Amino acid sequence: MAENIVNNDIIKEENLVYKKTDLLTDKSLSYCPGCGHGTAHRLVMEVVEELNAQDQTVGIAPVGCSVLAYEFMDIDMQQAAHGRAPALATAIKRLYPEKYVFTYQGDGDLAAIGTAETIHACNRGENITIIFVNNGIYGMTGGQMAPTTLPGMRSSTSPYGREVESMGAPMKMTELVAQLPGTYFVTRQAVHTPSAVRKAKKAIKKAFENQKLKKGLSFVEIVSNCNSGWKMTPVKSNEWMVDNMFPFYPIGDIKVPEE
Amino acid sequence: MAKVKGAIVVDIEKCKGCEVCIPACPTDVILLAEDVNGKGYHYAYMANPDACTGCANCAIVCPDGVITVYRKKVNS
Numbered sequence: 001m002a003e004n005i006v007n008n009d010i011i012k013e014e015n016l017v018y019k020k021t022d023l024l025t026d027k028s029l030s031y032c033p034g035c036g037h038g039t040a041h042r043l044v045m046e047v048v049e050e051l052n053a054q055d056q057t058v059g060i061a062p063v064g065c066s067v068l069a070y071e072f073m074d075i076d077m078q079q080a081a082h083g084r085a086p087a088l089a090t091a092i093k094r095l096y097p098e099k100y101v102f103t104y105q106g107d108g109d110l111a112a113i114g115t116a117e118t119i120h121a122c123n124r125g126e127n128i129t130i131i132f133v134n135n136g137i138y139g140m141t142g143g144q145m146a147p148t149t150l151p152g153m154r155s156s157t158s159p160y161g162r163e164v165e166s167m168g169a170p171m172k173m174t175e176l177v178a179q180l181p182g183t184y185f186v187t188r189q190a191v192h193t194p195s196a197v198r199k200a201k202k203a204i205k206k207a208f209e210n211q212k213l214k215k216g217l218s219f220v221e222i223v224s225n226c227n228s229g230w231k232m233t234p235v236k237s238n239e240w241m242v243d244n245m246f247p248f249y250p251i252g253d254i255k256v257p258e259e
Numbered sequence: 260m261a262k263v264k265g266a267i268v269v270d271i272e273k274c275k276g277c278e279v280c281i282p283a284c285p286t287d288v289i290l291l292a293e294d295v296n297g298k299g300y301h302y303a304y305m306a307n308p309d310a311c312t313g314c315a316n317c318a319i320v321c322p323d324g325v326i327t328v329y330r331k332k333v334n335s
Contacts (some may be wrong), residue, residue, distance in 0.1 A: 019318075035322055039320065
């Protein structure tokens with residue numbers, strides 16, 4: 001423990017630069033070490049804190065690794081049936097139009113079982129925010145192939161790599177929903193480096209602020225790692241993500257509202 | 260000349276030793292400790308505290324939000 005006692009002149013309240021937001025509870029996150037979900041949770045809560053909207057925000061937790069998001073986010077949360085988070089968010093937003101409503105979903109939830117709900121919520125242009133964490137695999141159930149799994153990528157149900165001929169090509173949900181007239185702001189971000197995290201936070205903040213404009217749905221994809229599912233160390237999985245995921249899922253804004 | 264010095268405090272029991280903070284640090288301050296915490300993870304600590312500038316990069320990428328950052332101007 002002695003290593004952590006450093007210069008006591010620096011560690012003082014007035015010199016504080018950064019600490020975990022109070023909107024995350026003190027519970028230990030249930031995610032694997034190095035998982036991007038933790039960073040994504042923190043960014044969403046930091047944005048809610050900056051908007052000063054702790055009591056004005058309703059989050060929808062999905063089914064998947066982030067099913068316990070309501071344990072970690074200290075705001076009003078509702079857990080939805082598998083894939084149905086956008087439908088539930090629609091209902092909550094229509095009942096409470098002044099509240100910030102967001103869904104937090106993984107790729108198995110949003111891009112597989114919940115494809116219909118996602119596309120129709122986007123098409124109707126509900127004034128909600130969708131946070132889509134894409135790691136190209138079903139993490140919670142043991143690393144099975146997801147619709148977003150890359151061609152040739154190994155998973156527990158495609159042990160020789162995904163064959164596009166028999167298993168289909170991966171689905172780019174974010175590009176798909178950008179085609180729909182109901183979406184207002186569509187972007188793809190990542191949380192593997194400090195600069196990427198800062199950009200992702202800006203995008204999430206914009207996506208939340210857009211709800212007040214009532215111009216349509218804001219969709220933020222966060223390309224993340226799944227080091228357990230990919231069978232790599234966290235740092236190696238981030239490097240693999242840069243080399244393999246980013247060429248297929250390029251980072252950047254896809255649909256930006258015209259000024 | 261005024262110099263900026265920083266320090267980090269790691270919540271040892273919540274650190275999962277994922278090492279994501281280590282490549283994020285521009286001045287190579289952080290390493291994993293030889294010791295383990297209650298869960299059996301090697302936790303992050305300041306191996307080279309003199310080099311820390313308090314940039315908060317490590318805290319920003321930490322998935323579990325266990326790092327608190329302090330920064331102070333010192334006259335050398």
